Amino acid sequence: MEKRAVFKSWWLPVVFALPQLLLILFFFYWPVAAVVNWAFTLEPPFGGPAEFVGLANFQEAFSDPFYWNSVMVSLIFATVGPLFAISIGLVLAIAVDRQLPGSGFFRFLYILPYAIAGPAAGMAFRFILSPERGLAATLNAAWPDIWNPAKYGEHALALVIIIFIWKWSGYTFIFLLAGLQSVPRALGEAAAMDGAGPFRRAIDVQVPLLAPTLFFLLVTMMTEGFVGADTFGIVHAVTEGGPNHGTEVMVYRIVDEAFKGLNYSGASAQSIILIGLIMIFTFIQFRFVEKRVHYK
DSSP states (O other): OOOOOOOSSSHHHHHHHHHHHHHHIIIIIHHHHHHHHHHTEEOOTTOOOOEEOTTHHHHHHHTOHHHHHHHHHHHHHHHHHHHHHHHHHHHHHHHHHSOOTTHHHHHHHHHGGGGSOHHHHHHHHHHHTOTTTSTTHHHHHHSTTSSOTTTOHHHHHHHHHHHHHHHHHHHHHHHHHHHHHTSOHHHHHHHHHTTOOHHHHIIIIIHHHTHHHHHHHHHHHHHHHHHOHHHHHHHHHHTTTOSTTTTOOHHHHHHHHHHTSOOHHHHHHHHHHHHHHHHHHHHHIIIIIGGGOOOO
């Protein structure tokens, strides 16, 4: 029979929980309340009394074509980047799951990119894929402007997505490798005895059993693609939202509006819209995708 700890006075557990409660209050509830308040008021950039304006900040955001451009860019970034990162992490995890010589070294090698900060990875790739002196310089010499992220928004968006995939594939690799190691070896051995090759065993045995892990990564990675620190850091370090707003994701636009444009009210309204968009995607994932996930 388990023994339960019982406090003889009510104030003792409150004292123990008070530091955590204060952290939650000052770093979560207070900022959330401030953002909601600013979203429905007009905050003067240099101080002063705020004016209640209702839904005017939301109407201003929805009537701005550049805002809808940031929504589209975020949807592309938060869809393409996570899907490729999960796919690459899955392939790498299956490749090193087999007990082969040197597999331990490759496990370390595949995890390493995740330890690098997003802005640092962005600056490195900015030089590696530079159209003048990087790996793409040879292609540009043969076909001018076939790759020029400084000029074309599509190329710049592809560049920041590539950086995101390179960094976060290591993150997905960690979870997928752990999931593969929990798959009973007897299942793979039985499939091998039936004549199934490594590819067929991966598709028919291993991947279906990884469904809970894949669903978890899908939800977390799409959220990271929308509001992650690396999403902002990579865009800020590599393109600063350009060229011509081609890489201006929603989270970067919010920070730019608030701290460069001093439009705290508009940035707060856009933050609430972004949260609502993430909730919609999460609901769709749990409503339709989770039905195909089997936990037993």
